């Protein structure tokens with residue numbers, strides 16, 4: 416069983432339409448795929464249709480941009496009812512904040528002598544609901560200001576860089592609670608990815624677990640071998656689920672090929688069990704969380 420629980424489509428900042436992403440996952444030999452676009456369930460319907468077509472197991476999810484003690488944390492939310500009003504409200508605030516900062520970023524780039532227009536960004540975003548910084552990065556690539564997205568973030572758009580603009584992010588513990596109420600489960604994405612050092616650590620993760628967190632993503636390209644070992648030990652101490660994923664973005668991110676990291680089947684089963692329990696409680700309150708799509 417090859418299981419990849421974190422991927423992006425063109426519904427956010429990936430480069431493939433959701434259906435193509437699912438077909439590519441089947442072609443890559445994956446048995447289970449999660450689609451986890453940033454702050455949106457927009458790709459779910461198309462992904463589901465493709466999953467039936469190619470016979471792959473599909474987990475519908477999203478990656479929510481949250482903040483905890485002033486720092487950005489990406490939270491993977493699997494199988495929540497995407498129509499749960501408090502969740503809808505948080506996600507639309509995040510999406511609005513993402514879009515609202517684009518003009519500010521363009522202004523800062525202008526001050527640096529780089530001319531990118533709204534039309535350039537719209538062209539890069541290609542109709543996605545979640546237009547934002549990655550598409551500004553793509554526009555920078557398109558005009559030849561940088562070679563690729565990574566360089567765009569490193570030189571201009573990343574935190575602390577000259578064209579960086581802050582934006583709204585959902586409070587982490589509250590988002591964990593909302594996703595649980597919506598019948599879903601949560602996993603902290605790449606907790607010690609490049610910029611985070613060794614935070615959140617065990618005490619913070621224990622607190623988040625008390626708020627309802629189910630797991631942490633350990634196998635991820637942004638984690639060093641040492642980080643993976645330490646995170647695995649924390650997960651063992653706290654009895655958190657451990658996941659592994661590609662964080663695939665199509666051609667939008669290099670070295671993140673589908674299935675380059677995978678989740679252990681036993682860990683996946685634990686996550687699905689936790690989701691089933693949350694879903695049952697949510698259904699009793701009138702919510703309709705989605706099931707795993709099985710071939």
Ligand SMILES: [Zn+2]
Pocket residue numbers: 478489604605
């Ligand atoms: Zn992320």
Ligand SMILES: [Zn+2]
Pocket residue numbers: 421422423478604662
């Ligand atoms: Zn991601």
